[in-house]
Amino acid sequence: MPLIIIIFGVVMLLILVTAIRLNTVFSLLITSIAVGFAMGMSVEEILKSVETGASSTMGQLGLLLAFGSVLGKLMAEGGAAERITTVLTAVFGKKNLPWAMVLTGFLVGIPLFYNVGFIVLVPFVFMVCASNKLPML
Known part of the structure; x- marks a missing residue:
């Protein structure tokens, strides 16, 4: 039964994100919250679980991503x-140019975490593609 609830x-x-x-x-x-109720959890357990999951994720990545995005914005x-x-x-x-991008990603990736390096390089990749009339992918 839990597997069916997870699939649901x-x-x-997917429906909420894509269709709605x-x-x-x-x-x-x-x-x-819906899966928590379907699994028979109490309201307090659901709220505690959501709070724990969100806070641990945000605590680990929040500052890292925020400073990385600020650095990327400043660079752009x-x-x-x-x-x-x-x-x-x-x-x-x-x-x-793809080899240049690989080299740049490697050089930026050495001192930075992956998340920050990705956020820093996104404006750079957009700039390279736009200025050379290349597809974004």
Whole structure:
């Protein structure tokens, strides 16, 4: 029975996000509360479980992602991403630009956590693709 409830929860989450287009965070909260009730948990147990799960996730990643996004925004608005794009295009050429991106990701990834490196590099990737008329993927 618990497996069926979990499958129901996954389907419910997919419907809320894709068909109803509800915000992902709200969809996760609604689904977790519904699954908790279906599993026979009391209201106090459900709230404690949601609170514990959300706070541990936010506590581990919240500050890391916040500072990473600030750094990425500063890099994009300060012109660093545009400057790096210009230099990489000039050095590697448009044909070998994917190799330049791999090298940049490697160099940025050494001192940073994956999450922060990803957030820092997203504006950079958008800038490279836009300035060289390349597809985003």
